[in-house]
Amino acid sequence: MNALYRLQAISLIGLLGVGGWSGAQTPMESRADAVSLRAFGNDATARFLKQEKVALASRELSTISAIEAVADGKAELALVSRGAHPANAKEMTLAFDVIAWDAIVVIVHPANPVSNLSLRQVRDIYAGRISRWEQVGGRAEAIHLNAVAGPLDGVEYGLRKALFGRGNIPVAAERWYLNTAQLEAGIMIDPNGLAVSTLSNVQGNAKLKRLSIEGVTATTAMVAAGEYLLVTPLFLVYRKDAAETSGARRFLHFLQSDAYTQIAVAQAKVVPVSQAGALNDMFAVREQKLLAMLADPAPLLIAAETPIMAVVPIAPIKATGKGKKKPDSTAAPTAATAQ
Structure with missing residues (x-):
């Protein structure tokens, strides 16, 4: 376990008391499929905690289960490796923002x-x-x-x-x-x-x-x-009616920031959306x-x-x-x- 993930674990332990979350703020519920979690989710979650002091209570699920958790109100956001399936009415009510390409x-x-x-x-x-x-x-x-x-x-x-x-x-x-x-x-x-x-x-x-x-x-x-x-886009999924100050939109802005983009580029695992050029606009074509x-x-x-x-x-x-x-x-x- 590297230092960054140790920091994440230590921070969560420090914030959680015997009876649960000891502060005024509770961890933000999130879900992720295995691909997105390994691609950028684990690293981004740790960095978000360190920089924004916001903890994500993330759980790995199948892609469809992670998306449904957001639709059903069980999680505020999900990180997944596909967009909305047109035949799934629940998924069509959610926002799918591309974070990176893999x-x-x-x-x-x-x-x-x-x-x-x-x-x-x-x-x-x-x-x-x-x-x-x-x-x-x-x-x-x-x-x-x-x-x-x-x-x-x-x-x-x-x-x-x-x-x-x-x-x-x-x-x-x-x-x-x-x-x-x-x-x-x-x-x-x-x-x-x-x-x-x-x-x-x-x-x-x-x-x-x-x-x-x-x-x-x-x-x-x-x-x-x-x-x-x-290639495949990697998405952050959240409810379309989420407030601008919501945890999901804060995490979205963090992932889209220049600072995190530079980190993702240096890691050379995925291509951040801001670095994808024409691929963003021409993927359907x-x-x-x-x-x-x-x-x-x-x-x-x-x-x-x-x-x-x-x-x-x-x-x-x-x-x-x-x-x-x-x-x-x-x-x-x-x-x-x-x-």
Whole structure:
């Protein structure tokens, strides 16, 4: 734990008495999905406490649960990795402000010889049209496609929207995980696994290999320049009727400040919105251009609609052969298992 997070923990302990919050101000309830929390949420929360003397009582949830907590009045704000889903009436009542941009990265085991995929190849893997590594220049092995099981997960939503035009479209994944952190852990031990995470979440992780897309490696510089094709905005979500003096808007102004922007730039994990240039204004057009690149229809080999899926446990690991480990296949949740 670095000094900044120790400061956060010590400050919270000092402010909390035996019977709870000992001062006049209570911690501000917030929620976050795993991607946003690791991308900037943990760091920003600690710095906000240090600078503004305001504590966030943050809890990690699935993307949709974090958003619903704000809509239901259980939290003042949420940090999430996707925008409002048009078919969700609750979400359409909230404000979604872009804080930063992150790269969606395809991850595999370091021993995998494949280093690059085209956008079409990624699309066809998720559509179920490519199911073996030799089809993309790899070994003669099956591709183990992994995904997050939660409904409308942020990064999965962004990827599917980019590849298929709709964030809730089903994909041909055979293994499902609670969140991106557990999904990454699964890829670390599976030489034939493939999944997506974000640059901010896997940068510097030697146990994962990031594939380039169309020959371009994901970096914050490539994201800002618009050269890397798969990107996702990271949002602060709050109620539209929140007062200008509310904790949510204070946190928003803090995240948009020049001081915090300079910190985010120096960390080189995400691209702050103020540094994203044309990407901010042209993202919708960019999405249409990506779909145009993939104009050849990719009929999915599974159901036409994505059921609302409950979060399921991580797939168990079985030992096979001499010390080798292979994740068990886990069927995708169905509507019958919905929350």
